[in-house]
Amino acid sequence: MANDAASENPAAGLLLARIARRDEAALKSFYDQFEGRVYRYAYSRLNDSFAAADVLNEVMLEVWKHAAKFAGRSKVSTWILGIARHKVIDHMRRERRHAAEAYDFETADEDAPAAADAIAGLQDADRLERCMQRLSDAHREAVHLAFFEQMSYAEIGGITGCPEGTVKTRIYHARQALKHCLGRRD
């Protein structure tokens, strides 16, 4: 998470240096440290535990092969989630996945209820899940990185290749869509 990210790089960076020298014990430590984050990122986008496990495997294999490429310019978590992002996209292309019916964000913006009216919907985990699945992939990704990974807009932009302003707008629209979905009485 962003909160412990300041202490993340020295230890994780050292692990990567050891991994680059083919130190399997270092890879195990690295795997233990990042497995959950990579898997959950992939799962949040693919909603498929087997596919997310495939992506995790591919990402860690990439780390094993290319640890030396980490130059320390970004946080290790940003780097590895960037790799995960590419692997997820590869997976989607292979599977020819198409976006499910996503929110009409303009309508959601106009009709979004007050936050107080949507709060009750957050108590229902299944409903939150359904509403998350109705977001477009790009919006769901931004929400996951902001609220689960607790990343800054700049970090999210670094992973997704978007300007900070785009990230802000995506999260704003996703929030309005979630309020709309969660606040709906059905």
Add this chain to the structure above:
Amino acid sequence: MPSRREIEELLPAYVNGSLTEPDRDVVERALADDPALQDELRFLEMLQDGLKARAAGPTPGGLGWHRLRRRIAGTSAAPPEGRHWWRQAAAVAAAVIILAQGGLLWQAYDEDAGYEMLAGESEAQLQVRFVPDASARQIAALLISEDLEIVSGPGAAGVYRLRTATSATPAEIDALVDRLAEHDAIVAFVARE
């Protein structure tokens, strides 16, 4: 003074703790006398809690590590990867479910009766009996993570005979037995043939 929309766009970063100090001050000043904005803040805080809880499910953990380790060791010539992997998983899970539905799986067995040896299947390298409560999904994930295939089973005592998808040395089989034995929530019994 930032617009209402600009303040609202800063709120997620305020909630996740990534906002800079000057922006935090701006948000806190705006929050002080705006009940609707305070509701937005509460909504986002609860959304963050909900999303963290949503992601709190199990991860591949040790199974994922063993799978990775096999790949980097290069001991498995053609591990099932990519888009075919989940299909194999689904196939194994479906096979287990079909067996269970056919009344063949988890047959009542006498713990002391041992297991049935099946003749004519020299390829099998392991014998495994699964914990009755283990789900098809857990079993499928374990078999796939270890590149194991079902040769036959279940026998009368609920024993499956398994083989590795790729060649393995006796030492590797012994190590595999040890790893499978560690999964005592899934594997009730495991031994070499």
